[in-house]
Every structure is written in structure tokens, then in C-alpha cells.
Amino acid sequence: MTIDAQAPAHHSSAPSRSPAAWAVVALCTAAITVEGFDLIVYGVALPAMLGDDALGLDKSLAGTLGSLAYVGMLIGALVCGTLADRLGRRRLLVAAGTVFTVFTVACALAAEPWQFGLFRLLAGAGMGGVMPSCVALSKEYAPRGRSALVATVVLAGIPVGGVLSALTATTWGETLGWRGLFGVGGVLSALVVAAAYFLLPESRPLPAAAAIAAAVDGGQRESEAAGVRTVLSRAYARHTVLFTVGNFAVLLAWYGLNTWLTQLMREMDYPLGSALRFTLVLNLGAVVGSFALAVLADRIGPRVVTAGSAVLAAVAVLGLSQGGSTAVILGVTALAGVGAQSALTMLNDWVASSYPASARATALGCVSGFGRGGAIVAPLLGGWILDAAMGPTTVFYVFAAAALVCAVALLAIPARRG
Template sequence: MSMPSSPPPTRTPASVLLLCLACMTLEGYDVIAYGAALPAMLADRTWHLGIGQASLLGTLTPIGMLAGALLVGVLTDLVGRRRLVLASVALFSAAMLLCAAVPSVPLFAIGRVLVGLGVGGVLPSIAALVYEYSPQGRRNLNTALAFAGVGLGGALAAIVAATAVPGFGFRAEYLIGGLGALAVLPVAFRSLPESRVFLAGQQEPAKPRFAVLFARAHLVATVLFCLTTFASLLVLFGLYTWLPQLMRSAGYQLGSALGFLIVLNLGTAVGPLLVGRLADRIGSQRAIAGSFLLAVVGISVLSYPLPTMVLYVAVVLAGVGTVGTQILINVFVASRYPVHTRATAVGLTLSVGRLGGILGPLYGGALLSAHLPTAMLFYGFAIPALAGAVLVVLVPRARAAASTVPEQPGLTISS
């Protein structure tokens, strides 16, 4: 039975882009908040945090994100993406307020898991909504526009850490994030549309999905996509957690170290727009490889005692090469599978990638605990970025049967 078709979108509704941008800004703030506030938390004598315990706390949000992404894959066909976005935003806003109020590390750990659970639920649903409501020639760019919120939110988290935290304590970081999410929630409830996938899927019989990913035609691509996402998120979460502390180990004061985190996130907000537009022109694969290489150059340059402005440029390159890369990977995966398996494909690669996100903070903590030379600390993050560039280049070209599947509105990307 064929699905009743609807005209493909010729333009993206402004309400979709703006609300998705707002949700991703909240997501970026909440994920970066821990790394931004970490120097103040390590200096707080009442909690007695050490590098090892801080590393473990840094893994909790990615663990929650993994669980959230898996739950979305189970629930999306039952309740729709709109309800999942609303529930996820409500969850991570409440969890941020919990982190601001708790008196002890164990309760704070619970809050960070819940933050990850909410973020993990909202991120793939937002990616799906933008993809589904975008014309084919603007999918990379529109996705980059919405995901620019990750960098904006991260920059806001670093600004709050540099301005409010010194006077009011690290709890202010989490309080402001929680209140911001509560302000966006009523607007999203009124104006966020339902997913085209969910609406169209209610009229279509179920098809086999997971087995297709490991069939002969897609097996190599599936494995390489999973490994590429793993490398991308390992670098991303490792840098986001430890960049201020890495810069302090290189001799910078706390204020300057947080300044680098602000610039990193501004780079992730602006740079992916350019890379996304380029990807719509030259293809996702080449753009992703180039983006990974930007991260390699940017991270490596940070190890040298160069003028501050030069280091800021390097931080921008690192930002483009981390968040920008992951944005493009999501679109690349969606483009390489038949319509009815795209949801499962993106969900699988993100789930495996979350393991890299979980290991990233532990990896960075291990580098710092090993008391390596400063240059080696940064090279330690440049190496997995280089591996990601190699892996994505190895992804085989799409076979004609997979690449010529007719586009059906509503059956595109999710996780």
C-alpha cells in the first residue's frame, strides 16, 4: 500500500526554525554548563571534588543522553516528536533547577543524568523536525541554523560562569539555565508543529528497518558511520568538559580560560552555517572530512604559546570542527539509507556515538591526571579528530538502489 503523498516543503516555517533554535540554545547551555562551572566547583571547599570524581560526573550527562536517544526511538512512533520535545524540555529544565539546589554530590549526579535524559530526547527530535520541514537544497543549512543554538547556549553558559558564578557561586550557572528553559516551554507548547514523519507514519504499514542497516548493501557504511560519530562526540564532550581546565594548565588565569570557552561556542554557532551551506553544494562527505581537519588544526595550535587573537582563531576552528561536524554527520547518515530506515539509521549512529560522548570526559581527565606536557594534552584530542576524518572518507559511495529511492515527505530523519 502506498502512502498518500503531500507536496514537499518549498520553505521552512519561521516558527519551526526559531523554536528549534531556542530549544537547541537551551540544550547547548545545559550541556556546557558543567564544564563552564567546573573550575569553580573544583575550588569549592565544601564539595571536595577531585579530577577523578569530576571526570565521572562529566560522563553522566552523555549517559543520560544515550538513554534519552534510545527512549525517543521507542516512543516517537507512539506519541510523536512534538510531545517528546515538550516533555524533554520540561525534564531538563527541572533537572537544571535540581542541580542548582542540591546540597551534595550524589544528588547533583542524579540531576546531571536527568539533564542528559532530557537533552538526549530533544536533540534528535529537533533534528528531525528541521529536516522534515526543509526544502531538499537547504537541509544542511537549516539544520546548521537550528543547531547554531548549541554554540549560542554554550557561549551563554561560559559568560554566566565568568560573570555570575564568581559572585553568586556555581549554583547560579544551573539556576539561570533552568529558568531559561521554563520561559521557552509555554511558547513551544503553543507553536511547535507535529513531525511530518509521525503524521505520515500513522497512514503507513510497518516495514522492516533494523535488519536493512546490516544487510550487505549497507553494512560497511553503517559501521563507519557509527565509528565516525563515536570519534566526533568523544572530541566534542571531552573539549566541552575540560577546555577551561586545559587552558589553565597551559598557564592562563580562570577568566581567560573561560574566555576561550566563550569563543569556542561562538565558533560552533557561526561556523557550521558556512559549512552547512558548503555541504549543500559539494556534498556532506567532503564537508565533514574538511570539518574534522579544521578541528585537528585548531586543537593542535592551542598547544603553542601564540598571541591571544591567533589562539582565538584556533578555538573557532576547533568549534566548527566539533559541533559543525556532528551536524553534518546526521544529515549524511539520513541521505544514505532508504526512506523507511533513516530513522533507525540515525538513531543507531547517535546511540553508538554517545559512547564516545561518555568516554570523552574520562579521556580528558585521564590526560590531565597523567601530568603530560601541555602540547600532548591538546594532541590527545586532535588525534581522534584526525581518525574521524579518515573514517568518513572511507564511507563507500551510495549504491544506485539506495540513492535513487524517491523522496517521501515526512519519512526522513529521526533517531
């Protein structure tokens, strides 16, 4: 039996405000949370994987393996974003969640690096299908005036998952080993996917009558029924390109930090326990700070808040490159998490608010899909730079520059008029 939430009114001005609607948001958040665990667990498991002689990883190969999940996410986001608009978000969410659950468990059982890489690629494809479906579905049920807050709640699942993975590694890492960490992620994912299957209501594509009415009311909106044509049309093409550039850059910074921060702090002579705490604080800062900035974005709009968050991330990552006392660097790490996650969250909400309902998941899939290139590049860059003996400081410089590029791209997006 699914949650009996009021069906979302695609052409109504009053989205559901019922407790059941918020339950839909909670389920979508849980799905993103386990995705975040399965994604970020690689970063906290990486020191143990590098120390496992049976795997025989060096830093360059570790970076390559880390990037494969993001390659899969790119494929999954592009394919499933469009399918979600046509077939329904619930179906795609459950199917994609099943895929990343199965192959996350397979990662725990991999005997060779090539097997781990293949399973990580396939798990990533499932992860890439979850985010567009969750964001689009939760936005349909968002109360009026709480769009940014709902997007923040849902996408906060990524750093919440990071917090859980870092806590798991800190508390039971030595007992579980890197394989056990991936096994925990698989079990949590299976539980959430089962809950989504039994409880999550289906979201229907935009009804034909509503599409016709929207076309009549909008004058020249006939193409809105075709999601891909809409996001690439003259009216939306500049937004799509700049959103994609911004997403590419902030994902490079954010997932670069989540992949390499623990190892980077080890390279800067912080002990392993301390290094794991940096990843924990990075994601805690992301969760707490992004909510405060979401409230601000709902009041003044996403433009200034999103670009300002990217600037904050750039400055904080530069601060990390300088090192210092553990207490000070933990504070700077929290600010980096606030800035990077808030920029990513608000960017996704801004995208969802900038396109018609009929193309919303397609736009999110397109922007996040191509933007995933930044997440693909980030682990590779970190590995190459460390393998070339340029040191952790250079890695931080690259991630800071990426956050600044995000801010510039977002400020170049034309302001919407009245």
C-alpha cells in the same frame, strides 16, 4: 494553539516553504540551544566547582561527573529516537525537555557529589531525547535544497548555548556561583519547553498508505516501516557502523574541548577570565563557521565538507597544545570550533539524508546514541590524564587524534550512486 504550518508531506517532493514552517525550525533551534546551555555550562562552571571545598572534587571525580550527562544522553537518544518515529516528535520533545529542565534545576540544589551526578545523569537522559526529535522534525519542514542549512541552524543551538553559558559565566559568574549558572539554565529551559508545548505542531508517523506505496515503488523496501531493522539491514549496516564511529570520535573531540578547555587553559597558566574567553570563542567559531560550510555542503554534498571539517579540527587542536599568545590561540580555538561543530552538524545531516523517512529519527537516535560513547569517554579521559600529571598537552593530543579518526571513518563510507 500550535503553529499552523503545512503538514509535512512524507511522500511529497515539495516540503513546506511557509514562514510557519520556518517557525518550527526556530522552535527546534531554541530547544537545542537551551540543551546546549545546560550541557556546556558544566565546563564553564568546573573551575568554580573544583574550588568549592564543600563538594570536595578532584579532577578525576570531576571527569566522572561530567561524563554522566553523556551516559544519560546515550540512553535518552536510543529510547526516544525510536519512540519519536512511533509516537510523534512533538510529544517526545516536550517530555524530554521537561525532564532535563527539572533535573538541571536539581543540579543547582545538589548538596553532595553523588546527588549532582545522579541529577546530571537524569538531565542527560532528557537531553538525549531532544536532539533526534528536533532534527527529524525540522528536516520535515526544510525547503528543498536547504537540508544542510536547516540542520546547521538547528544544531548550531549547541554552540549558541555554549556561547550563552560562557557569556553568563564571564559576566555574572562570580555573583551567581556554579549553582546559579545551573539555575539560569533551568529557567531558560523551562521557558522554551513551555513555548514548544503551546506552539509546536505535531509530526505524525509515516501513514500506512504511504508506507505501502513506498514499499511497492522501492521493490525491496518493505522493511523500511521498521526503523531498527532498516538501519541494521544489509543495505544500511556499513553506513550505520561508520557513521557511529565517526560520531563517537567527533563527539569525543568536541565535548572533550567543551568540558575541559577552560580548565586546560588554566593549567597552561592563562588567567580565569582569559580561559573562559577560550570556551566563548570555541563556540562562537562553531556557530559562524558551520553556516559557511553548510552552504558549501548543500552545493557539493556532505562527504568532502564533513571529513575536511574533522581534519581542520584535528589540526587546530594540535595547535592549541602548543600554547602561545592569547590572540593567536584564540584564533586557533575558533578554528577548532569551526571544524568540530561543522563535522558534527554535517554528519547528522548526512545521516538524516541517507535513510528513508520512516527510519530517519531511528537512525539519528542509533548513530547519536552509540556515538555518545565518545562524549562519555571525553570527560573521563581528560580527568584521568590530568590526575596522572601527564599535563594538558597530552589531553589536546588525544582530542586531536579523535578528530582525525572521525575523518578516516567518514571517508570510508561508500559514495551514493546516482
